[in-house]
Amino acid sequence: MKRKKSKKTVYVGLSADILHAGHINILKIAYGLGNVIVGLLTDEAISTYKNIPTLNYKQREIILKNIKFVKKVIPQKTLDYRPNLKLVMPNYVVHGDDWKKGVQKKTRKQVLETLKKWGGKLIEPKYTKNISSTAIKSKLINEQTPTSRTSLLKRITNSKNIVRVLESHSPLSGLIAENTKISNKQFDAMWSSSLTDSSLRGKPDNQALDFSSRFNGLGDLMDVTTKPLIFDADNGGRLEHLPFSIRTLERLGVSAIMIEDKIGLKKNSLFKDQSGAKQDSIKDFCKKIELIKKVRKSKDFLIGARIESFILGKGLQDGLKRAEAYSKAGADLILIHSKEKKPNEIFAFAKVFKKSIWYKPLVSVPSTYSKTTEKQLIKNGFKIVIYANHMLRAAYPAMENVAKEILKNERSFESESKISSVKQVINLIK
Numbered sequence: 001m002k003r004k005k006s007k008k009t010v011y012v013g014l015s016a017d018i019l020h021a022g023h024i025n026i027l028k029i030a031y032g033l034g035n036v037i038v039g040l041l042t043d044e045a046i047s048t049y050k051n052i053p054t055l056n057y058k059q060r061e062i063i064l065k066n067i068k069f070v071k072k073v074i075p076q077k078t079l080d081y082r083p084n085l086k087l088v089m090p091n092y093v094v095h096g097d098d099w100k101k102g103v104q105k106k107t108r109k110q111v112l113e114t115l116k117k118w119g120g121k122l123i124e125p126k127y128t129k130n131i132s133s134t135a136i137k138s139k140l141i142n143e144q145t146p147t148s149r150t151s152l153l154k155r156i157t158n159s160k161n162i163v164r165v166l167e168s169h170s171p172l173s174g175l176i177a178e179n180t181k182i183s184n185k186q187f188d189a190m191w192s193s194s195l196t197d198s199s200l201r202g203k204p205d206n207q208a209l210d211f212s213s214r215f216n217g218l219g220d221l222m223d224v225t226t227k228p229l230i231f232d233a234d235n236g237g238r239l240e241h242l243p244f245s246i247r248t249l250e251r252l253g254v255s256a257i258m259i260e261d262k263i264g265l266k267k268n269s270l271f272k273d274q275s276g277a278k279q280d281s282i283k284d285f286c287k288k289i290e291l292i293k294k295v296r297k298s299k300d301f302l303i304g305a306r307i308e309s310f311i312l313g314k315g316l317q318d319g320l321k322r323a324e325a326y327s328k329a330g331a332d333l334i335l336i337h338s339k340e341k342k343p344n345e346i347f348a349f350a351k352v353f354k355k356s357i358w359y360k361p362l363v364s365v366p367s368t369y370s371k372t373t374e375k376q377l378i379k380n381g382f383k384i385v386i387y388a389n390h391m392l393r394a395a396y397p398a399m400e401n402v403a404k405e406i407l408k409n410e411r412s413f414e415s416e417s418k419i420s421s422v423k424q425v426i427n428l429i430k
Helices: 021-032 057-065 082-090 102-118 133-143 145-148 152-159 172-179 194-202 210-223 239-252 282-297 315-329 344-353 374-379 392-409 416-429
Strands: 008-016 035-041 074-077 090-092 121-123 165-168 191-194 229-234 256-260 303-306 333-334 360-363 382-387
Touching: 008 082, 021 090, 035 057, 057 074, 057 303, 074 082, 082 102, 082 210, 102 121, 121 392, 133 210, 145 152, 145 239, 152 191, 165 172, 165 392, 172 210, 172 392, 191 210, 191 374, 191 416, 194 392, 210 229, 210 303, 239 256, 239 282, 282 303, 282 315, 303 315, 315 333, 315 344, 344 360, 374 382, 392 416
Parallel strands: 008 035, 008 090, 035 074, 090 121, 165 191, 165 382, 191 229, 229 256, 256 303, 303 333, 333 360, 360 382
Antiparallel strands: none
16 A cells, blocks of 8 residues: 655554454555554453454564554553643544444543644544454354463463453353453353352262362363363362373463462361361462463463461461462462352552562452452452352252252243343353
């Protein structure tokens, strides 16, 4: 494409995960106006309004730098264009007219107001219909490999203020975690809970359900979802069995394993400690972490260590001592567990641990301190929040109530709302 020599500057903001004809059209139009500077949205910026991109920032940057229409690529660290616009002070900003509605409507208004300060103009070519990166990614979703899926959790953790993880005990609950969105908020990952897996099968003891049985169900869940998954492995089992478990989890595309430093008989109880349970020695638990670190094929497969010091009444100093030892042994995530109705003790732990040279991202499971907000968790240094048993706990009373209504009325109990729910399930599966 020929153009007149121009010193005018043109700014184009792009995610550019999967380049398509629409992107090229925008860049071509921008190139005709002057020297094109692409503000490439970082993973952090993209994650504020949709899933993180398939390609990381560096990969996307390399592609754009090799397109002839592009003069320069700079990072755009927020969805807000204003910091880069004030830096570049472009004559033009070029963006498709699709942002007049939806999540970027506010951003467009900010761009217009900023450009007025130096007489810049917004150019809005007509949006290229029937093509988008999201649509293309949906078509490619079945091509996702276990290796690429495993790496997602690490990237999301590095990109977001807080990673939301929802318990998913079945393929259907996994689809809910996958598709549920409120405005620009969504769940980032799934949690395979040992408690819900055993409860779903009517087993009173977590350890009565072996890993092989759980792995079989896990395959079905992974088949219909794309989100990363954290596997709750209780204490990890016997040391000699761990290599097999890790190989299987990586082969399935799982992103992380969470093991706890409590040993002994465990029974399903959300709020009471189990008689006979005790805390593993630091030395022996570190051996498990070190073994997982040794046998895992990818560093993107994360090792989570769950500390039970508060649960077993050993206090803050014991928890901190263990956190540093586990981190030094190779743990990538630290889950500090608490049964208190307020988060005071885990916040006290976080305040001190954040200053340690062995600090690792902190994980919260707010089953008992449920009134704690995500903003409070972020403020106190937590990176991941796991909503650990909510889906199964919600499902059981609903099913029980329907069963009672059938017995009570001696007929099929089917209200309009339930018919609607069935349709929702069918649409979700589609």
